[in-house]
Amino acid sequence: MAEGYRDFIAGTVGGFSGKLLDYPFDTVKVLLQTQNSLPSATTANIQSSPSSTTSQKAKSQRPVYRGAIHCLRHTIETRGFLSLYQGISSPLLGSMAENAVLFLSYGEVKRMLGEKPGEKELTLLQLASAGGVAGGIVSFVLNPFEVIKVQMQVMNSAANTSAGVTTRKYDGVMDCVLKTVRNEGLAKGLYRGQTSMLLREIPGNFCWYGVYEGVCLSQIPEGGTKRDLTTSTHLLGGASAGVAYWTAFYPADTIGSQLRANPQYASKGFTEVFLDVYKREGLRGLYRGWGITAMRAAPAHALIFAMYERTMGAFRRWDPEGEEDGMDRRSGSISHSS
Numbered sequence: 001m002a003e004g005y006r007d008f009i010a011g012t013v014g015g016f017s018g019k020l021l022d023y024p025f026d027t028v029k030v031l032l033q034t035q036n037s038l039p040s041a042t043t044a045n046i047q048s049s050p051s052s053t054t055s056q057k058a059k060s061q062r063p064v065y066r067g068a069i070h071c072l073r074h075t076i077e078t079r080g081f082l083s084l085y086q087g088i089s090s091p092l093l094g095s096m097a098e099n100a101v102l103f104l105s106y107g108e109v110k111r112m113l114g115e116k117p118g119e120k121e122l123t124l125l126q127l128a129s130a131g132g133v134a135g136g137i138v139s140f141v142l143n144p145f146e147v148i149k150v151q152m153q154v155m156n157s158a159a160n161t162s163a164g165v166t167t168r169k170y171d172g173v174m175d176c177v178l179k180t181v182r183n184e185g186l187a188k189g190l191y192r193g194q195t196s197m198l199l200r201e202i203p204g205n206f207c208w209y210g211v212y213e214g215v216c217l218s219q220i221p222e223g224g225t226k227r228d229l230t231t232s233t234h235l236l237g238g239a240s241a242g243v244a245y246w247t248a249f250y251p252a253d254t255i256g257s258q259l260r261a262n263p264q265y266a267s268k269g270f271t272e273v274f275l276d277v278y279k280r281e282g283l284r285g286l287y288r289g290w291g292i293t294a295m296r297a298a299p300a301h302a303l304i305f306a307m308y309e310r311t312m313g314a315f316r317r318w319d320p321e322g323e324e325d326g327m328d329r330r331s332g333s334i335s336h337s338s
Contacts, residue, residue: 006315011102014308015095022300023091024084025292028071030153032289033257035064035071068292087152089173094145101141106134106209124217128210135205139197144190146197150260151176184266195270196256203248212241212305234309235302242301246293251286253293 065071075083109130115122122130155169155176170176180189215237221228246253255274259265265273277285 006312010308010311010315012096013311014304014306015098016092017307018300018304019088019092019095021303022296023088024072025296026091027084027086027153028068028075029289029293030150030257030261031071031075032065032068032292033254034150034154034261068289086155087149087173087176090145090148090152094142094149097141097145098138102134102138105137106130109133124210124214127213128206131209132202132206135201135208136198138205139194139201140191142201143192143194143197146256147180147190147192147260148173148176150257151180154261188266192266193256193259193270196252196259199249199252199270200256204245207244207248208241211244212237215240229309231306231309234305238302238305239298241305242297243294245301246290246297250290250293254286254288 065074072084110122110127113122113126113130114120115126152170152173170179177190183189184192216226216229216233219229219233219237220226251274252270255270255277258273258277259268259270268276274286281288
């Protein structure tokens with residue numbers, strides 16, 4: 001089996017496992033990021049009532065959730081546990097597409113930098129830089145999936161309930177895609193927030209690859225190779241890489257969520273929305289949801305790397321003849337988006 005197919009399948013297994021674990025927490029993160037600017041049933045009723053008072057309007061602008069735990073409990077109590085998985089089909093498909101493009105891009109960049117496995121190895125800085133470039137390329141594949149994911153995640157919190165009947169904006173993922181393209185066009189609809197995606201993926205992938213490789217290189221026994229590393233090292237490296245990825249430039253993800261979920265920002269650019277959020281909420285608004293994101297990134301990314309490495313190990317056992325072809329190839333080329 002060609003090495004590229006191995007990477008693709010192993011990465012998909014790792015990405016799928018990690019996504020199932022962290023997606024509910026990703027939903028909480030998005031709800032926290034967008035809670036102060038999304039229209040809700042309460043806000044809509046206040047705005048439509050001519051007798052609304054200033055105090056009522058001010059009250060409607062207060063945060064809906066007191067924190068991550070409150071948001072999680074409130075969502076489960078009011079919408080059910082499965083609502084935390086609202087829209088998961090889009091990011092699962094996005095994870096598969098990301099893997100394919102990320103692996104190809106990352107491999108090509110490494111070859112352009114002169115890597116020859118077993119002969120010439122790249123430095124840690126070169127590997128991290130290759131990851132950053134690959135992240136910039138894959139952002140154009142990820143953004144449409146991210147737009148649909150965010151729309152589906154916030155749909156429940158923005159749903160309008162009248163006379164006991166809940167009206168939702170979309171009937172499902174495909175309905176969301178069709179309405180987004182029909183109402184906003186392909187470029188403005190599915191690529192809304194592309195700048196924020198670039199600003200997240202480039203530094204994020206730089207840190208993600210760099211930290212994982214750094215941890216692995218530091219644990220290789222004298223005279224050994226990456227094949228000698230244990231699962232505990234992969235877990236440690238993955239956990240560290242996940243936190244580093246989401247810490248690199250978290251505000252870019254916050255602004256991206258606003259651009260993709262909030263109709264009032266549809267025609268605005270990254271800088272304008274950034275300044276607006278900062279003016280209204282300060283640094284706290286830009287980093288809202290970072291805590292739960294970092295907490296879920298550690299176990300999720302640890303699982304992603306561990307599953308990737310174990311799958312690659314299984315391929316080597318099934319196809320021992322291909323062992324020599326990839327002896328010193330670097331590991332860890334897997335999906336990290338959530």
